[in-house]
Amino acid sequence: MQYNQQEYQKYLEKKSPNSPLLKNVLFAFVIGGAICTIGQAVTDFYQTIAGLEESTARTAASITMIFFGALLTGMDVYCKIGKYAGAGTLVPITGFANSIVSPAMEFKKEGLVLGLASKMFVIAGPVLVYGITASVGVGIIYYIIRFIGG
Incomplete structure (x- = not known):
């Protein structure tokens, strides 16, 4: 059909x-x-x-x-x-x-x-990877704005 x-x-x-x-x-x-x-x-x-x-x-x-x-x-x-x-x-x-x-x-x-x-980390693994990556990225941006930018 x-x-x-x-x-x-x-x-x-x-x-x-x-x-x-x-x-x-x-x-x-x-x-x-x-x-x-x-x-x-x-x-x-x-x-x-x-x-x-x-x-x-x-x-x-x-x-x-x-x-x-x-x-x-x-x-x-x-x-x-x-x-x-x-x-x-x-x-x-x-x-x-x-x-x-x-x-x-x-x-x-x-x-x-x-x-x-x-x-164990099949589901949580990607969350951890992208969460840690995002936090590092935000930390770098914060560092640049706070300490280098002035």
Whole structure:
């Protein structure tokens, strides 16, 4: 059966379910916000209870949130949260941990070197490369403007 472009588009629209956009946006906002609120609570805990300075508390909170993101990914909980939250789980720092641990978990059967270690940065690698490159570029521009330009 041959379809032209318009017929094929109509066929796809008929067969494809509509996404509940408002519901998806709401879940992403609420769950993403909840993850960020937990991160803030962890930061406050480190500042008030543990007595750390603000910058140190933020670093400790980031490490804690990365740990919990990786732990929940390893326990297959983060994926279940992601089914409801969608992009709400991608934005916080826990989403970054998830993007590193997920491929590693998937390829762990291939061994520690060829599986786990080599696949760990499949998704996060490009983000790291371009993030570091952009930060170096911005640093150079800042240096030129600040120290050479005057």
